[in-house]
Amino acid sequence: MDKKPQSLGEKDKGSMAKNGTKEMEAESPFYLCSKAHKPDQSIIQIGPVYVGSDELLIIAGPCAVESEVQIHETAAAVKRAGAHVLRGGLFKPRTSPYSFQGLGLEGLNFFVNAAKEHGLLTVTEVMDLTHLDILAQHVDILQVGSRNMQNYPLLKALGALDKPVLLKRGLSSTVEELLAAAEYILVGGNHKVVLCERGIRTFQNHFRFTPDISALPLVHELSHLPIILDPSHCSGRRQWVIPVAKAAIAAGADGLMVEVHPAPDKALSDGPQSLFPHQFQQLMDEMEGLAKALGRKLKRNKGNEKAHHTMPQANL
């Protein structure tokens, strides 16, 4: 559990008042995120998992919510394997304006109901301020996507909420820039930030992005925030997801976010990198032994179906 004293909130407000002073800036652009400021690892409770402790958080689900049937099937499959959180995009940032852009708010009910039905928490990407309120009301964790890592108005708005945020690293952001982006959320008063490495853009040309496992020990050295890794987006093809996932955990990741689809070949987005349900089951099975060998724990989600975990407050 996070041992950060309660008085910090006040100190933070003080910092905000002095916002932009030479002293603060000189110290670090990620002062509140730093181990210098808070040596103890932050532990953020997400459903049954204390993220940042020895327990691993497993998020799984499709790239995008495509239909009621699809999201229910996926929720059932990832729950069966023991995942804790259901992912599913409602608003999809797509490079091409002609690509499927997500179901938008139409998919929200499907998504939330599928998760409840199977005792899973939910995470989805919030792309801009327009839908922040409604998503914050219905979804357990708000994701900031890679393309938005430096969308400062969005980060500031998330800083004002009392809601866990999953902040993905930009595809060519340094770790310092990732932490400085997190700082925008913390400085607003919201300390429930989980970072997510998802691969960086390099000259290497087989994987969609190069999984930067160096970010994992580096974040743990510089910051008290937990960090998970998304092996699907960097791999781009499903046969590489499991080895990358294992490497991530071995290098110290606090969890994984994995794309799973009941019929990847028919997926409207990111099909080639989505695992089949049986592959996700295999990943979870292999991860269990690996976690143990590394001194970590993979507590599979065994909650009664239809018993939605309430989302407790993080104890910061």
Place this chain on the structure above:
Amino acid sequence: MDKKPQSLGEKDKGSMAKNGTKEMEAESPFYLCSKAHKPDQSIIQIGPVYVGSDELLIIAGPCAVESEVQIHETAAAVKRAGAHVLRGGLFKPRTSPYSFQGLGLEGLNFFVNAAKEHGLLTVTEVMDLTHLDILAQHVDILQVGSRNMQNYPLLKALGALDKPVLLKRGLSSTVEELLAAAEYILVGGNHKVVLCERGIRTFQNHFRFTPDISALPLVHELSHLPIILDPSHCSGRRQWVIPVAKAAIAAGADGLMVEVHPAPDKALSDGPQSLFPHQFQQLMDEMEGLAKALGRKLKRNKGNEKAHHTMPQANL
């Protein structure tokens, strides 16, 4: 909160219905931007300059509007040297939450008045939908910054305006991704898009970013949209701005966006890469002969001061 009119949503759906067909997608994520779709170079009139013709567009000014005096002095200096458009950030996306974030709307009057006073047009960055309406009312050209190149809600909103947009390439975006981002604006009906190369992130470690002059002939081959280059952000230090600016024009850039500050050493942001006024004068002098040798024209802005150019329609 977003003030986007309700009708926009419908228009978007219309655009998507028209364009989101499988055939379009198969063809290209930047169909409307492509030479395949429109072989003739687009020429966008910005004040006295037909951007995309043989004429070069010169945008100059400080990184950020810092004070009334600072922006007036800069406007006077860049006009004296013959610039066409005054740049100046009101909302600054800054890596650190503790860095100067810009004067916000307080600086808008200073900025607009300084430009009018000296017969210059204006460009400023719009960071999110919140300030889009007010900026669109008062500023001649709306800039999308590198960090926002793939902020799709913002791009869609700009697509609904009848206003030139300066779209900066993301620091690790490919040229196709840049064109696909422009496509979001064109597909909404706004064809007045000027692209801007500003350096990419590579292993090279002296310049802040590596000026990618390969993007210039490539954009001219793939697309009918004009492209300019920002030599200041990539250089990071003022001694490199002039050589990079010359290289850009030699490689086919349709103009430049240059940071100029009356006292760079006291600048609140980007001081080391800002030219002194006399250096900008030198750049313009040297550019004039260079343009001629390359078959281009640098028509210096000689408009009467206080005679603000009206913003004519783009000639598409």
Place this chain on the structure above:
Amino acid sequence: MDKKPQSLGEKDKGSMAKNGTKEMEAESPFYLCSKAHKPDQSIIQIGPVYVGSDELLIIAGPCAVESEVQIHETAAAVKRAGAHVLRGGLFKPRTSPYSFQGLGLEGLNFFVNAAKEHGLLTVTEVMDLTHLDILAQHVDILQVGSRNMQNYPLLKALGALDKPVLLKRGLSSTVEELLAAAEYILVGGNHKVVLCERGIRTFQNHFRFTPDISALPLVHELSHLPIILDPSHCSGRRQWVIPVAKAAIAAGADGLMVEVHPAPDKALSDGPQSLFPHQFQQLMDEMEGLAKALGRKLKRNKGNEKAHHTMPQANL
């Protein structure tokens, strides 16, 4: 000058005549290395370890052989922890001509004797043809360094030997280029090639190089050659070596090459990235359980000291 026997030139021409056909080239620049050509994983026996099987090869030692005492102390330490092969540079390729360039052939006896004394095999870098013969006579495995990955005269000469080669990936080579470099050795008739990932150059700026764990499943998919990883050169600092080493094994590496020094703070090169002996012991201890959880084996070298393993033929 090159002592390459005359007959080699003829053999080369023969190989080229046989292989340099249009069809071969069309197929692949790494045909002999490919799974298409040889679906079964190659297993190369190096001392007690069958590299490419479920057994892990552990190479350890200092960046450079610095003195008789230093290499003996290191050999003792790495053997105690169970390493199989002693590394140690005699000729060091150094960016600066003013840096320590290695002891050269003066260090060869120290190196070979230290290894024999402690029942270890030896690997050292061969930088050019000049010293190839003498190194090939006394050292068990010849290493091609990153800077020399595409030194084709050197690769061709190694192809004519019957000697294991450790081929390090160039710091910005693609995996295909690495395999094509290996092909130069295989095409000459030497199939005992072990590849080595050692980090690539990216924009990321904390680690010396970015460990590219994506290369591990990719090589295993494209090629039958084994691949190990060097966690020391990419990390650049010793606190990151163990997490990177674990990630490598988790992602499928067939072994590790680790820098160890009895007094890293006094090392003449690469001190900051060299493990202390007790840290290498810890790495080996942790690796044992990890290997097991992954279905691999770490057979620690328990050979009687002074009983130098003979170098058996590779089992191809």
Place this chain on the structure above:
Amino acid sequence: MDKKPQSLGEKDKGSMAKNGTKEMEAESPFYLCSKAHKPDQSIIQIGPVYVGSDELLIIAGPCAVESEVQIHETAAAVKRAGAHVLRGGLFKPRTSPYSFQGLGLEGLNFFVNAAKEHGLLTVTEVMDLTHLDILAQHVDILQVGSRNMQNYPLLKALGALDKPVLLKRGLSSTVEELLAAAEYILVGGNHKVVLCERGIRTFQNHFRFTPDISALPLVHELSHLPIILDPSHCSGRRQWVIPVAKAAIAAGADGLMVEVHPAPDKALSDGPQSLFPHQFQQLMDEMEGLAKALGRKLKRNKGNEKAHHTMPQANL
């Protein structure tokens, strides 16, 4: 002309004696190359051109010498357009062992005779020490290729010659590493080094490599050595060669090395990036006016054919 005092040679030897001392190393890995050591620009006479002065050096020719006819036709064409030096590879470092590796020494006579016939100097790549002596006897300038930039035994051997060296930057070398490689040549006593930028490896995927024009002002700031640019290898396709060449000169390059082939579509290597003779003529015509506008001079080679320029000593 280079104003470096004669006594420098002795001072250098002194430095060599102190080779590897803490002071030297602390100062810089490229001390002899630095402006700190020698503030005046080095000017190296290559045939009729004083490289490093306001005069531009133009090297042109095929990637590889393929046949007597091909190299004679190319020599005639590039001389007609005014080039100073004929390039042509005899030993080609090729990624694939199945690609055309060059005619080797068989092509040397063709090459040298074609150049003499048309009053051109010669440059070719030396790949290793084996052929250094014979190439140094017959060729005017020895090229070190990108893959060999850090082949230290080769650099040291070139440092012992009295012969101009064209040193190409490695595809992911920093400018400091390029200068440190040059230092290996200078420290040996050979100061006739011309650097060559040829593109770096980045995520950008249209050009074969990203032409790094930032290297040009940077080299001129850090070092007194001249630097030219090869627009062919970075472009990879001939339609981009001329814009890149212009950008290079505009950014301060001291010359160009351009691939020209009489029938690029039949070239055995690098055909797509080779200019047709009429395109090289166009490049030279356009370059003449551009050079003038930039305060540089393009003195076209008008020497009588068959009157081979003798290679004067550089005046260092």
